[in-house]
Amino acid sequence: MNPHLRDVAIPNDWDRRGLPGWSYHSNALLELEKEHVFRNHWQIAGHVSDVPNPGDYLTMDVIGERALIVRGKDGVVRAFNNMCRHRGSRVVADSQGSCKNALVCPFHGWVYNLDGTLRGAARPRSFPELDKTEFGLMPLDLEIWMGFIFIRFRKGGPQPSVAELLKPIEAEMAHYNIADMVPSWGIWTQKSPVNWKSVRDVDNEGYHVAMAHPALQDLYGATYFDEPFINGVSRSFATYNPHAGRRWSVREYIKLAPEATHLPEHLRKAWIYYGIFPNNALSIMPESVQFYQEFPLSTGETLLRGAIYRYKDETREQAAARYLAYRIDRDTMNEDVQLSVWSNESMLSEAFEGFYLSDLEYGVRTHHDHLRRQVPVLNLETAPEEKDMWGLNDALRSRG
Numbered sequence: 001m002n003p004h005l006r007d008v009a010i011p012n013d014w015d016r017r018g019l020p021g022w023s024y025h026s027n028a029l030l031e032l033e034k035e036h037v038f039r040n041h042w043q044i045a046g047h048v049s050d051v052p053n054p055g056d057y058l059t060m061d062v063i064g065e066r067a068l069i070v071r072g073k074d075g076v077v078r079a080f081n082n083m084c085r086h087r088g089s090r091v092v093a094d095s096q097g098s099c100k101n102a103l104v105c106p107f108h109g110w111v112y113n114l115d116g117t118l119r120g121a122a123r124p125r126s127f128p129e130l131d132k133t134e135f136g137l138m139p140l141d142l143e144i145w146m147g148f149i150f151i152r153f154r155k156g157g158p159q160p161s162v163a164e165l166l167k168p169i170e171a172e173m174a175h176y177n178i179a180d181m182v183p184s185w186g187i188w189t190q191k192s193p194v195n196w197k198s199v200r201d202v203d204n205e206g207y208h209v210a211m212a213h214p215a216l217q218d219l220y221g222a223t224y225f226d227e228p229f230i231n232g233v234s235r236s237f238a239t240y241n242p243h244a245g246r247r248w249s250v251r252e253y254i255k256l257a258p259e260a261t262h263l264p265e266h267l268r269k270a271w272i273y274y275g276i277f278p279n280n281a282l283s284i285m286p287e288s289v290q291f292y293q294e295f296p297l298s299t300g301e302t303l304l305r306g307a308i309y310r311y312k313d314e315t316r317e318q319a320a321a322r323y324l325a326y327r328i329d330r331d332t333m334n335e336d337v338q339l340s341v342w343s344n345e346s347m348l349s350e351a352f353e354g355f356y357l358s359d360l361e362y363g364v365r366t367h368h369d370h371l372r373r374q375v376p377v378l379n380l381e382t383a384p385e386e387k388d389m390w391g392l393n394d395a396l397r398s399r400g
C-alpha cells in the first residue's frame with residue numbers, strides 16, 4: 001500500500017527562500033501574528049481524558065489570552081475565557097484541578113456554575129440585579145475531535161470546523177481509538193529561547209533527521225518522508241526498521257514493542273506526524289499519541305506545550321514501548337531546540353541572506369505560504385518600519 005495520503009508533485013520552479021530574516025525579530029510582526037494567526041485559528045487545549053469527571057478543569061495561558069476548560073455536571077466539556085466578569089481576575093488559578101460544583105473567583109468571591117453561568121456575586125445587594133447569563137463566563141469556540149479538545153480564542157476565523165479541517169487524516173487516525181485514551185504523564189510546558197517560527201521550521205522538515213537525530217535515523221530514517229501543508233494540514237510518515245538498534249533506547253524499543261495487532265498491517269510499525277496550521281502537531285505511534293505546539297512569549301522566546309496519551313488497558317510491553325518512545329522523543333526534542341537556536345540567532349546577523357530550501361523542505365515553504373496568506377507583509381524582503389507594519393499589512397490584506 002502506498003503510505004502517501006496525498007501524492008504531491010513539487011513544482012519544478014518553486015521559490016526556495018523562507019520567510020525574511022526580519023520577521024523572526026520584529027515586535028510589530030509578532031502582534032500581527034497573534035492577531036491573524038493565533039487568536040483566530042484552532043488550538044489544542046488537551047484531551048477529554050484530562051478532564052474526566054464533572055468539575056475537572058484545565059487552563060491554558062497563551063498569547064495574552066487565558067482559556068479555562070471545564071466539564072459540567074451534565075458531562076459536557078466547555079471552554080471559557082478564564083476571566084471573572086467582575087474585575088477580570090482569573091477564576092481558576094492553577095493549570096489543572098477539580099472543583100466540587102462551582103468555580104469561586106479568588107478575588108472577591110463571585111461564584112460561577114460549571115456551565116459558566118453566574119451563580120451569584122458576593123454581597124449581591126451591593127449591585128443592581130445581575131443577569132446570570134450576561135455576567136456568565138465568556139464562552140470560547142470549542143470542538144472535540146477524536147478526544148482532542150480544540151479551542152479558538154476568537155469566534156469564527158479563516159479555518160473551517162476542526163472536523164472539516166482534519167478530514168484528510170480522519171480515516172487513518174480512526175484506527176487508533178484516540179478518544180478512549182488516557183493521559184500518560186500529564187500536560188508539560190517548557191520554554192525555548194527562539195522565535196516560535198524557528199521551532200516550527202525545524203519541525204516541518206525531516207531533511208535534518210539523518211544528520212541531527214541519530215536515534216530517529218536509526219529507528220526509521222530509511223522510510224521517513226514529509227508531505228507538505230495543504231489546506232492547513234501536513235503529514236510525515238515513517239515505519240521503523242525492525243533490525244535497527246545501534247542506540248540503547250532504539251534497540252530496546254524494537255525489542256519490546258509488541259506487534260500492534262489492533263492496527264491494520266501498514267500501520268503496525270508506523271510513526272506518523274501531522275502538522276495542523278499554524279502551530280500544532282499530533283504524533284502517533286502504535287502505543288501512544290501526543291500533541292505538541294508552540295506559542296510566542298516574545299519574539300525571542302517560545303512556550304512549548306504538549307502531552308502524551310496511552311491506551312487505558314495497555315499491556316506491560318506497550319507501557320515499556322511507550323516509555324522508550326518517549327525517551328527517543330525527548331532526545332530528539334533537545335536536539336531540535338539546539339538546532340532552532342542556531343538557526344534563529346543567525347537572523348540577527350547582517351550576513352544572513354535567507355534560507356535556500358531543499359525539495360525535502362517543501363513543508364517549510366508551504367507552512368510559510370500559509371503564514372504569508374494570513375500576514376501578507378511577510379512577502380516583503382526588507383523590514384518595514386515597525387510603526388508602519390499594521391497599516392501596511394491591512395492594505396495588503398484588503399488587496400487580497
Ligand code: FES
Nearest residue numbers: 084086087105108
Ligand atoms: S474579580 Fe472576580 S470577584 Fe472580583
Ligand SMILES: [Fe+2]
Nearest residue numbers: 202203213336
Ligand atoms: Fe527534528
